[in-house]
Amino acid sequence: MGSITLKNVTKSFDDVEVIPQVNIEIRDGEFVVFVGPSGCGKSTLLRIIAGLEDVTSGVVEINNQDATALPPADRSLAMVFQSYALYPHMSVRKNIAFPLRMAKIDKVEQDKRIESVAKVLNLTDYLERRPAQLSGGQRQRVAIGRAIVREPSAFLFDEPLSNLDAALRVEMRLEISELHKKLGTTMIYVTHDQIEAMTMADKIVVLQAGVIEQVGSPMELYDKPCNKFVAGFIGSPKMNFLEGSEADKYNAHTIGVRPEHISISKTKGQLVGTVGVVEHLGSDTYLHVSCENSNEQMIVRADANNGFKYGDKIHLTLDIKNIHRFNNHGVCIYETP
Amino acid sequence: MGSTFLALLVAIPSAWAMAFVPGKQTKNILMWMLSTKMLPPVGVLIPIYLLFRDYGLLDTRVGLVIILTLINLPIIIWMLYTYFKEIPVDILEAARMDGAGLKQEILYVLTPMAIPGIASTLILNIILAWNEAFWTINLTASNAAPLTAFIASYSSPEGLFYAKLSAASIMAIAPILIMGWFSQKQLVRGLTFGAVK
Numbered sequence: 143m144g145s146i147t148l149k150n151v152t153k154s155f156d157d158v159e160v161i162p163q164v165n166i167e168i169r170d171g172e173f174v175v176f177v178g179p180s181g182c183g184k185s186t187l188l189r190i191i192a193g194l195e196d197v198t199s200g201v202v203e204i205n206n207q208d209a210t211a212l213p214p215a216d217r218s219l220a221m222v223f224q225s226y227a228l229y230p231h232m233s234v235r236k237n238i239a240f241p242l243r244m245a246k247i248d249k250v251e252q253d254k255r256i257e258s259v260a261k262v263l264n265l266t267d268y269l270e271r272r273p274a275q276l277s278g279g280q281r282q283r284v285a286i287g288r289a290i291v292r293e294p295s296a297f298l299f300d301e302p303l304s305n306l307d308a309a310l311r312v313e314m315r316l317e318i319s320e321l322h323k324k325l326g327t328t329m330i331y332v333t334h335d336q337i338e339a340m341t342m343a344d345k346i347v348v349l350q351a352g353v354i355e356q357v358g359s360p361m362e363l364y365d366k367p368c369n370k371f372v373a374g375f376i377g378s379p380k381m382n383f384l385e386g387s388e389a390d391k392y393n394a395h396t397i398g399v400r401p402e403h404i405s406i407s408k409t410k411g412q413l414v415g416t417v418g419v420v421e422h423l424g425s426d427t428y429l430h431v432s433c434e435n436s437n438e439q440m441i442v443r444a445d446a447n448n449g450f451k452y453g454d455k456i457h458l459t460l461d462i463k464n465i466h467r468f469n470n471h472g473v474c475i476y477e478t479p
Numbered sequence: 480m481g482s483t484f485l486a487l488l489v490a491i492p493s494a495w496a497m498a499f500v501p502g503k504q505t506k507n508i509l510m511w512m513l514s515t516k517m518l519p520p521v522g523v524l525i526p527i528y529l530l531f532r533d534y535g536l537l538d539t540r541v542g543l544v545i546i547l548t549l550i551n552l553p554i555i556i557w558m559l560y561t562y563f564k565e566i567p568v569d570i571l572e573a574a575r576m577d578g579a580g581l582k583q584e585i586l587y588v589l590t591p592m593a594i595p596g597i598a599s600t601l602i603l604n605i606i607l608a609w610n611e612a613f614w615t616i617n618l619t620a621s622n623a624a625p626l627t628a629f630i631a632s633y634s635s636p637e638g639l640f641y642a643k644l645s646a647a648s649i650m651a652i653a654p655i656l657i658m659g660w661f662s663q664k665q666l667v668r669g670l671t672f673g674a675v676k
Contacts, residue, residue, distance in 0.1 A: 244578035
């Protein structure tokens with residue numbers, strides 16, 4: 143069991159209100175990702191769930207029991223920190239054994255569990271080493287091992303991959319996803335990287351300034367963002383926004399189109415622009431286009447061998463079925479124009 | 480030395496609290512403690528002498544322990560405070576998440592990590608207390624006189640006893656020298672602890 147519910151949770155540091163009011167329900171076995179720009183309160187929210195931070199008001203329920211006043215040690219949650227937070231004076235074995243030692247589990251059982259965790263995480267050869275003798279990826283694995291060894295009811299990850307290099311990050315992302323499939327335990331994952339959120343989550347919670355903007359599955363957020371912030375935050379490269387006369391045609395204040403929903407042509411189209419930077423990713427190419435009628439830069443996805451280069455004139459056509467319309471408050475309008 | 484252990488006993492919890500549960504006035508309290516070291520000791524000699532006289536602490540070991548503790552406490556708290564500050568809070572929080580209570584957190588995680596800092600503070604304080612001359616000479620006569628006062632007694636109105644003075648001085652250096660010899664690795668590590676990440 144690992145269901146977590148936040149009811150009307152608020153948090154202030156002195157006079158600064160970090161989280162105005164939040165309600166979240168996390169079901170058992172879900173992989174939930176909190177995502178948002180830095181300073182949006184996502185880590186604070188995670189620390190509130192962990193019990194490392196008190197709530198100013200509201201209720202935190204774990205497994206349908208009120209846990210608001212419980213100390214972190216009694217919540218049966220495990221956390222993986224951004225800085226790994228390994229105990230530097232203990233070997234890997236002792237690091238992983240620490241939660242078991244605190245739970246007063248007998249030595250034979252401890253060894254059995256450590257061996258099995260080490261096997262899952264490929265740490266068997268490193269058990270006697272100190273954290274300082276390990277690479278970043280290995281340290282992260284030890285931190286995860288320390289979390290899974292005591293079989294908690296939920297895992298909390300606080301930006302666990304941001305200290306790793308790009309290749310390792312992709313690898314660990316897969317490993318964590320696999321671990322979730324294997325263990326089936328609830329996981330709450332905090333990140334500012336929307337790619338991590340998109341690839342790993344069952345459910346994404348998008349936060350801005352302590353307010354939940356939208357909750358939904360990755361594809362829901364991608365296809366049906368409820369406002370301009372979510373539309374711009376989810377997806378990479380980000381959505382193009384157009385205002386003014388183009389938007390008026392669709393009876394909206396602002397329209398948004400993703401780079402892959404724009405077709406390009408040399409001869410005709412709705413918009414005319416000049417190609418700026420051309421980014422080749424191998425499979426795709428992204429063109430940065432300055433449009434003639436507006437001072438907005440648009441990003442357009444094109445085939446790998448499109449032949450466009452810096453300074454070329456280009457015509458763009460927006461895919462009408464995939465245009466997102468927003469009113470003057472940035473809220474999405476869903477009925478047809 | 481009594482004063483060292485008494486001082487550590489007071490200083491560890493207070494430095495702990497200041498480093499990990501800072502309040503609004505923590506910075507000010509630290510500055511105030513430092514400021515007490517800025518006043519020339521002779522400025523408070525007379526009030527302290529009178530207090531000691533009234534409480535019957537003159538020329539007693541208890542009195543000596545109290546005064547040495549008080550004069551070294553600010554430095555000890557400052558040193559420990561900076562050492563504890565170096566310990567990442569994440570690690571303590573990780574221990575809490577792993578099911579450790581306050582006692583276990585301090586015993587198994589904090590203390591082992593702070594040992595170089597605590598050790599060098601301990602040694603430094605023993606040296607400071609051992610070498611302290613101003614207060615010991617002024618507040619003791621014979622019963623509780625430590626080495627410093629004893630050495631000073633060789634420089635008397637009857638003349639300077641150079642031979643005895645030198646012998647006693649060298650004897651006085653010996654314990655510190657031997658202790659320093661054995662603890663230099665800890666001491667250096669402690670003094671440079673956290674200098675490079």
